[in-house]
Amino acid sequence: MGTLHRNGGAKKSSESARLILVTILGVLFGFFIGFSFPTLSLRKINLSSGIISSLDVISDRSKFSRTEPSESTVKIYVPTNPRGAESLPPGIIEAESDFFLRRLWGEPSEDVKKKPKYLVTFTVGLDQKSNIDKGVKKFSQDFQILLFHYDGQTSEWDDLEWSKNAIHISVRRQTKWWYAKRFLHPDIVAAYEYIFMWDEDLGVDHFNGDKYIQLVKKHGLEISQPGLEPNNGLTWQMTKRRGDREVHKDTEEKPGWCTDPHLPPCAAFVEIMAPVFSREAWRCVWHMLQNDLVHGWGLDFALRRCVEPAHEKIGVVDSQWIVHQVIPSLGNQGQSENGKAPWEGVRARCRNEWNMFQKRLADADKAYTSQMGKG
Template identity: 70%
Template sequence: MAKLGVNVGRSGLMRPNETMRLIFSAVIGVMLGYLFGISFPTVSITKLHFPSSIISYIEDKNSGITTQTLLNHAWSSANTHKRNSTSDPNEIPKIHVSTNPKGAEMLPPGIVASESDFYLRRLWGEPTEDLTMRQKYLVTFTVGYGQKANIDRAVKKFSENFTILLFHYDGRASEWDDLEWSKRAIHVSVRKQTKWWYAKRFLHPDIVAPYDYIFIWDEDLGVEHFNAEEYIKLVRKHGLEISQPGLQPDRGLTWQMTKRRGDREVHKVTEERPGWCSDPHLPPCAAFVEIMATVFSRDAWRCVWHLIQNDLVHGWGLDFALRKCVEPAHEKIGVVDAQWIVHQVVPSLGNQGRAENGKAPWEGVRERCRKEWSMFQTRLADAEKQYYTEKGIVPPNSTA
């Protein structure tokens, strides 16, 4: 009987192959239920992979099609059916316009306002009726209260076609309210800053885009012989993209290029001291104006704004590099002689410095100016060298 019991017990045990088939069938049943169940709509699995030792047990040797292939096909069909059954034919696609300005790709192009202006608007009424005229030009002065009378005279040389923008470096903007034109001017007040600091932060090309020409002027300029509208006519006539009025030669003259010529409307070249000009088409003999009373076309300013360094606030050296922004520079940069100004050489900005190490405030400012010039030249030279090297081109010798 014991022997019989043993035989019966052995006959009741499953063979290993049958056990594996049973386990695998259970696994397949669970997985198929998981895949096809509508209660799992977010499953993102596209293929199920099983060990080859298991798949071989249920492979159809006659057809050559494995269970893995069947499962993949089943999942693909189910996934396609689910997408078709859940898609809404009325669903509106999301907006994405790669040609929009960076950050505005999700907006329809018709609503994107990528440019602005300094036009003053009302707080009431119809927006379309706010502006009785749109100024075509912009003039900026960087000012302190001590030069108020001189700026008053200067502003009156600019017609209603000009937007007036004052950058106040002494914090006394409210003390200009007694001047009639000041009420319609734009005032920006930040203490102890330079005009190039202001220009970099408040004259972005997309902000000044409505203006054909941008005047960026110092506060110590005599304008008795200057008329802004006539100046614009001459700039257009002679194709100048970057320009300045001629300077009265008896005061504040540094370069021969900016000296007024009494026998012509405009000049674009000059002769300097021996050895100063390696090329007659390069600064300071051509393609050169100073930065005290510069006038830029809209297109030229878009380039120059990017040339201005964020931390080099005095702009020294910039005048030698302006030629990088127009081509050919010796034809598109020039001095307007028929409309001329006087540089009064008032060192007001120097007084905004601070006395340090026994040096007067203006000495520290002048030292910073010279240091910035050297830094700017180095940066420009390094940037050009890097560009040409990356292109596999031998860098030219000249930079700024």
């Protein structure tokens, strides 16, 4: 009996020792695994479509420990946010803005009593002050006025009552397309249904801003311009005013000018002196503006790319018409060379830019077509 007791005790002692050894080996193995893989990284855990954000859980090697778990970083990542704002919660983002004037005191909600619906821009010099004054008065309070001053003179406009509520941007010797690319980003002018991009030398005796907007909406025009007085200076046949209608969208040009009746200059065409863009059309046009090409020649032939169908959504408003006075005010801001007038150098660059723009479009079309063919 005593022998049996000793054998049983020895057996139990052997099993206990084996269990202890296995436990120790397990602990050492676990420690080895933990030491070899100390960093846990989970990238962009995509949640259901109802939850628009993703979480990027980033754990730094030096911070990830049993004693300091609260120091790990959690970063919000929202791919649908505007570029640069992916790390912000969507509720705090104000991607769009406007030119509404705000007070320096009081409640923000009471700042703007009446919000203009449309934006009118003129690129101006002081010599055309009287003409611009007449033009601005053709627009009601539904229109926000923005002046781009290419001669640096802004305080000289303070005596005009409307000037106090206008936006003044002054950079010397620049064109309206230079200003547009830098100050009229689509997200900045998103509050306005239509954007007028006008020159300073326009006669507006037969124009009314409110009536013009009514006709643009009535005829579904995304890109438009007022008709031009047909007996004043050189102009395209398409943009000449017709006295027997409200709006026209096509025309007949000289033989050989139009390869397709739905394409410029016989349709889908307005000139760059006084174009008017819908908010949606401007978002496309702004992206097409070249950063280094500032005169806009050739742009009028490409505007059709921003609306569809272009021959139906681009047109000329005949019953609200203007006169192009052809005053080379900005052209005279150029530099005289070899005895030539300043405007001659400006026109030479205009022609050069037109060729460059056409080539860039052709090259871009060719590259895109080639890429799509490979796909």
